[in-house]
Amino acid sequence: MDTTTAEIVLFDGVDELDAIGPYEVLENGARAGAPLETRLVTLEPADLVTASHGLRVEPDGTLGEPDILLVPGGGWTTDDGGVRAVVNEGALADAVAERFANGATIASVCTGAMVLANAGVLEDRPATTHAVAMDDLEAYATTEADARVVDDGDVLTAGGVTAGIDLALWLLEREFGPEIAAAVETEMEHERRGEVVS
Template sequence: MVDITAEIILFDGFDELDAIGPYEVLENGAQAGASIDTNLVTLEETDLVTASHDLRVEPDGTLGNPDLLLVPGGGWTTSTGGVRLVVDEGELPAAVDECYTNGATVASVCTGAMILAEAGLLEGRPATTHPAAVDDLEETAANVVDERVVDDGDVLTAGGVTSGIDLGLWLLEREFDESIADEVAAEMIHDRRGEIFG
């Protein structure tokens, strides 16, 4: 039995690296000894999800009751698709809020923070997002900080795109052991950037 179940929620228009970067980090963490099981999921059953750069991904299943829910960004600055669309539709923010209410730690990468804000999870909390969405995030109840990764306990946010790798490594360090995170960073030839805010 694993200690932590992690799910990364996919939707049409998500940014590939926002989701796949942390996925690879967490999967490598499991191979390095972290007791974590990571799956790519969607809200509704579907065969394929098309990401923002047209990568097509086959999800593992639908959203369950994870210990950790990671929300990627993508598409906030465009008028159609991606984060902008799922925020307007409202179903994904509601599902994120439900997971949080049920006890999940929730993390976002890039403009995924706008989904967390819509879900009401960033009210009065320090948070970060992609520079292109900072002004929009400042219009919410979040306390926007200029940091790569922000850890506010049960809600974490990471800035743009590659910061999701740093988020994944921090989660491995926080939940398991710094040596596991260091091993994964070395394997991925990734120099961890920035201090963790929080």
């Protein structure tokens, strides 16, 4: 079986758990036997990324052509960084649109959905995000306010922060089988909440 590549894109002001939660889940999936390689990446070369709570993260490299591209959130309600700055700048949305056009599965956690919205990949699709951005998301997608994870095939979205763990567990289950996901869920002592909306 070919190895699936997953990349989680980082940017200054990203919420730590939005990125690191799914990263740990996916890495644990690989340790449990999933043919999966997960990388933390940036759009442009960077030695360190400073996240929303001050954690400094060293990325593995720059965005490539992954099978799965995950966009975390953070900073939508501020004007000085995070998703709001990334959306205003536009380059990440362009990169998401390009990867999507090339066949990548696109996923978001929390307000990362606003990057997907600006990339044009949520049009006429069900989607969710953090409660603080739900009204903004409604301009781009059919929102699922009560959903923790929404799976629309090649586009997946998750609610706020800890929902990224559930999203990553669902990706493991969907792509590599329920046994892998269950093993990771047990190891991490995490119990998923709610059903996946698809």
